[in-house]
Amino acid sequence: MAVVVDEQIEGIYQQVRAKNPGEEEFHQAVKEVLESLGPVLAKYPEFAHQKIIERICEPERQIIFRVPWQDDKGHFRINRGFRVEFNSAIGPYKGGLRFHPSVYLGIIKFLGFEQLFKNALTGLPIGGGKGGADFDPKGKSDNEIMRFCQSFMTELYRHLGEYTDVPAGDTGVGGRELGYLCGQYKRITNRYESGVLTGKGTGWGGSLVLTEATGYGAVYFVREMLKVRNDSLEGKTCVVSGSGNVAIYTIEKLQQLGAIVVACSDSNGVIVHDRGIDLALVKRLKEVERRRIADYATTHEDARYIAGGNIWDVPCHVAMPSATQNELTGRDARTLVANGCFAVAEGANMPTTPEGVKVFLDAKIAYGPGKAANAGGVATSALEMQQNASRDSWTFEFTEKKLDEIMTRIHATTYQTAEEFGAPGNYVLGANVASFIRVAQAMVALGFI
Numbered sequence: 001m002a003v004v005v006d007e008q009i010e011g012i013y014q015q016v017r018a019k020n021p022g023e024e025e026f027h028q029a030v031k032e033v034l035e036s037l038g039p040v041l042a043k044y045p046e047f048a049h050q051k052i053i054e055r056i057c058e059p060e061r062q063i064i065f066r067v068p069w070q071d072d073k074g075h076f077r078i079n080r081g082f083r084v085e086f087n088s089a090i091g092p093y094k095g096g097l098r099f100h101p102s103v104y105l106g107i108i109k110f111l112g113f114e115q116l117f118k119n120a121l122t123g124l125p126i127g128g129g130k131g132g133a134d135f136d137p138k139g140k141s142d143n144e145i146m147r148f149c150q151s152f153m154t155e156l157y158r159h160l161g162e163y164t165d166v167p168a169g170d171t172g173v174g175g176r177e178l179g180y181l182c183g184q185y186k187r188i189t190n191r192y193e194s195g196v197l198t199g200k201g202t203g204w205g206g207s208l209v210l211t212e213a214t215g216y217g218a219v220y221f222v223r224e225m226l227k228v229r230n231d232s233l234e235g236k237t238c239v240v241s242g243s244g245n246v247a248i249y250t251i252e253k254l255q256q257l258g259a260i261v262v263a264c265s266d267s268n269g270v271i272v273h274d275r276g277i278d279l280a281l282v283k284r285l286k287e288v289e290r291r292r293i294a295d296y297a298t299t300h301e302d303a304r305y306i307a308g309g310n311i312w313d314v315p316c317h318v319a320m321p322s323a324t325q326n327e328l329t330g331r332d333a334r335t336l337v338a339n340g341c342f343a344v345a346e347g348a349n350m351p352t353t354p355e356g357v358k359v360f361l362d363a364k365i366a367y368g369p370g371k372a373a374n375a376g377g378v379a380t381s382a383l384e385m386q387q388n389a390s391r392d393s394w395t396f397e398f399t400e401k402k403l404d405e406i407m408t409r410i411h412a413t414t415y416q417t418a419e420e421f422g423a424p425g426n427y428v429l430g431a432n433v434a435s436f437i438r439v440a441q442a443m444v445a446l447g448f449i
């Protein structure tokens with residue numbers, strides 16, 4: 001039976017590869033989920049009969065569009081925009097927008113696929129989607145960013161709606177970009193439809209805690225993983241890659257819980273500061289002045305900047321990859337384990353390569369995959385949608401408590417599912433299985449979707 005199921009799943013994976021040529025990141029994300037599903041098909045044969053896996057791997061809708069805009073010198077520029085509406089079995093399509101030069105269909109599809117399962121894990125009524133553009137925000141003026149966002153939304157708006165598709169931020173899309181996107185949506189539709197985007201400013205429909213939510217949530221997930229091992233974050237040495245939104249609030253919550261964060265990074269290099277990262281400085285450099293992390297070392301002479309360095313070479317107890325996909329390789333994973341690292345939680349989406357994941361699972365360290373560990377961002381987006389729907393705005397304390405409860409619940413669900421399906425301590429299997437069952441059951445209930 002198990003062999004038949006494995007062959008069936010391998011056949012589906014090969015079909016996905018053949019139908020989506022060249023989309024390597026998408027293949028990788030699909031493979032990782034499919035590898036967990038053998039025991040699920042054995043328990044729920046109706047999922048195989050109804051071809052639920054094949055249906056889930058095919059997005060409901062994929063939109064690709066031209067984004068023309070003009071730079072400050074008056075030159076015409078053309079980018080490519082995307083929105084992949086992956087699955088709406090559980091709720092409206094929900095997921096962020098990424099602006100980065102590396103964006104192409106394969107990246108958006110991997111992110112949309114991950115998002116679908118992550119969103120199901122939150123237990124909230126949100127489907128999965130993702131979008132973005134191959135636009136590079138680095139070095140652009142505010143006016144250029146505004147013109148780009150307006151042009152992007154001029155096409156995207158027709159696909160959105162608070163009951164249809166609700167974007168948010170991701171790499172390269174933060175408060176500034178969401179403001180311009182929201183403004184253009186409002187101008188075109190003549191509707192103040194707050195629930196159509198999340199991550200809005202807190203003065204105009206945004207939720208408190210959303211800025212902090214992904215990072216805070218990832219740290220709560222680590223706290224829970226350590227709790228079942230009778231341990232805590234107090235006094236632990238931590239390394240956090242990146243220095244963007246997720247990294248900054250991961251560092252903040254780690255510090256609040258008594259950990260010492262000794263390194264962070266950007267795509268140019270690594271800062272190592274043994275007495276602990278000065279977070280106020282990182283926030284100023286990155287959130288206010290939009291500068292490079294290298295500039296940190298000009299303020300703190302006892303910190304080291306390693307141009308082109310590898311952050312995973314820095315010894316730590318807890319590692320939190322929070323920059324980008326495939327940033328942590330098999331070699332990096334072996335280095336971390338050899339240096340005594342015993343917990344890894346992914347703030348970024350798919351930051352660890354398949355070889356790296358295997359190293360962590362074989363070493364039996366506490367390893368929280370992104371779709372579980374970084375679900376706090378989208379969960380708080382759903383809390384923003386709740387507040388918008390009821391024309392309410394909650395306090396910071398109330399919202400943070402809800403986030404904490406959601407992350408604690410996601411940890412419990414993934415932990416228990418791993419045990420139930422015969423892989424105790426394996427959060428990869430727990431997250432894939434628990435979320436897949438939720439989506440699949442909704443699809444079966446809804447009939448031909």
Ligand code: NDP
Nearest residue numbers: 170171172214242243244245246266267323324348349377
């Ligand atoms: P930001 O744009 O705020 O920051 C990204 C950070 O990662 C920067 O420090 C950036 O450095 C670094 N980085 C980006 N690309 C690369 C690369 N190719 N190589 C090395 N470093 C890189 O993005 P976020 O913090 O919002 O997102 C980070 C990760 O977290 C992504 O994987 C995203 O999908 C995921 N995530 C984000 C959520 C959100 O709500 N924002 C929610 C859940 C997950 P540089 O400035 O040099 O490019």
Ligand code: 2IT
Nearest residue numbers: 095096168169170378381
């Ligand atoms: O990857 C993610 O979960 C996000 N970028 C957040 C998505 C959202 O809709 O809040």
